[in-house]
Amino acid sequence: MLWQAAAAAAAAALLLLCRWIVAFSRRTPQRMFAVYTQPDASFYPKMAAFWLLLRLRRLWGSPGGGGEQAGYGPLAEAPQSLDAVLIQGADGAGAWLVAAMARRPHGVLNVIGIVSLPGVGTLLLPRHPDTTLFGGETAHAGGGFSFRRMEPMRRWKLDFTGQMRVSESGALVDVTLDLTYTSDLAHFDFDTDMAPLAVARAMAREPWSREFFARLRDAHQTHYEQIGTTEGTVTVDGRPHALRVTGMRDHSYARCRDWTRLHRYGLHTLIVEDGTRAQVGVVSQPYSFSRIELGYVYRPDGSLHALEWCDLELGYHGEQGAEPRDYGFSFGAGGRTYRVLVKVEESHTVFIGWRWEARVLERRCTYRVNGVAAHGVSEWYYRHRGGRPAEYAADDPAWARDIEK
Template identity: 40%
Template sequence: MLVWLVLFFTLGFFWCQKTAPRPYFGIYNRPGKWFYLKAIFIYLSIQWRKYQAKQKERSDARGNEQAGYGVSSCKDILSMERAQPLSNHPLAIDAILFSSSGKDGSYLVAAQARRQLRMNNTIFCLRIPSVGVLVHPKHPDTTMFTDCENSWHVEGLQMDLVDPMKKWKLSYQGPMLHQSKGTTHQVTLKAEYTSNFPYFDFDSDMDPWTIAKAMAREPWSKAYFENVRKAHQNHYEQLGEIHGSVKIDAIEYPLNLHVMRDHTHGSIRDWRLMHRYGIQSFTTENGFRGFLGTVCQPGTFSNLELGYVMTSDGQCAPVEEVDLPLWAHGEGGQHPEDFAFRFKAQGIWHEIQVKVLDSVEVFMGWEWEGRVLERFCRYTVDGVPGWGVSEWHFRHRGGRPKELAAKDPEYTQNVAKFPSGDE
């Protein structure tokens, strides 16, 4: 018995002396000696929060101030879908995105992020096979301004809620630039988004063990958990379809697209905190659909795997693992255009190949803190052909050109764009 006790304490002593493995490139944290103990603790905490939320669920569906990490922010879909009031924080956000693609090679990305000072970070680009890629004339800048306080209307692009979780209308009237030729074309978009699918709430529907592993990789401290709390944003997504048409000069083209739509709102979205992410959304010929990827935001989650899949019979399930290490894919700033990886959902590993056909580069934030690439792709998932959009992000430190900032409305020129002491 004494021998076993000595052996136990000796092994325990040497185990405690182990140092944390060095993060990849000094950024991407790796599992340490307490990884599984920490992960189990977080997993149980999430499950406990889920249990408490069910016990305290209110019939009036008011928002939950303790949302996230197993708990939904709200259950009233009208409250969720409509434009959210911005907090007083300079970096408050209320954003929607329509990321869509078709089997015929047509693609459409339309996004608006409502910010303070009536600024909307806006992305609008489309690809028609016989025409090419067209982009908003302000791109690669996304800093646009609106007179509409509580809607997603800016510089010709309008996205309007019709029926919560069922129907939206999208329209655009104005010029667009041909990305490769540099020519200007008059474009009119009239389209309708519809869906009968359930939405996926990232506050409550993500796989608990996946979140637990991501948090367990990080070095813990009081400051760490405070950063996690501050960085939280309410985010949900829904798959659907877009039908309509786009008229380019005098020629009209039909649009029949599969869509990933999302809505994000929160007190803070600080692009300076985000190092990278690589996200893929896809639809295959057999009806299998998904949204998945990896996010690196040092200080909170340096390696967060996330997403969900939708089977052909309408079943939605969270992604459990994404074998797509960002540090091995384009860490130097060049986004990969022909690559493959694996992901796990419903206990099954899937293989996915990605081939980028075209891409559009834009910059987000007052100082262009984020560089985003909307990539129009062909996919092969478990050997089945598919299509979709891949969005990759890189931290950008080159700043926004002064000649663009000088054209911003006068009322924005001398106003703090970031919290005091952060600029």
């Protein structure tokens, strides 16, 4: 009888808590700079409730995204579906690389190509800052680039043949990339590996409603990342140059990636001289989360730890459009605190989308992480509303003007 009374009391308390959460969630939340939702009186009960739900989901064994075998091939039948891969990295001497390709319906590609070599300069795809190309029906190939999976979660091949523009002089040069990405580290799956408290904190900031949870389902993307090393040869006008950089590879696939839903993000790859490697950032996508902290850390022994918190406030760093180039933040993972100083050494801007909805800044950075030197690539995003210049749209094939976008 005693346990039945206790169970009834617990059920009544839970019902009252849920009613209280729903009542407070109906209130219009305060938003910093009209974007970033601020915690209110329902924040901690909501965070506790969702944290418990996530812990139970993990105990029950929630399915992951399918690993390296899933997401390639035919796209989902939706106008904004995608299958995207990225390989980036830097060394401590000034060399760096960003190569990315997103396959979209009708063979449309969004391609980023940046490779920088000390003594040569930074080489960019001639079409940049535009990223729209054509030809990727079933493989990650087009615009001179080819991304090929050689061994799941271990080895990828990255090739390029074509012309690139030297950023410093504007000259066009003939370039060949013959590069191989390798890693023996575990990958991080954002569907299953994020720290429950970080997710619960992001959820608790938002007003809960049936529409909110529907938007969460609609915005879902499968995304995983892995840190590794890319090395090989970059040949410029017939002269070979060795390249060896360490950074992040990722793969994303989804029924819908709509860049207009994002407001901003700031992401940082940290390659620390003591052997620590990390990917850390904050994303603002008001369609679902106005602020979510995400990332992970590999300790020098290779163990992988999800980011638990990050105090980087996007609203205080370049909110009016000028990227910050000297700043700092702290984050926690695996029970340890990491304090980061950031200095942007070089930055290049590209735009993504039919209307240039996305302004993406690829940046080579040097860091201090708990006082230890580090380097890596950082990517920042701003929502862009200035449109795509007619000079680029005029080069699109005629059929591209009539497809659903």
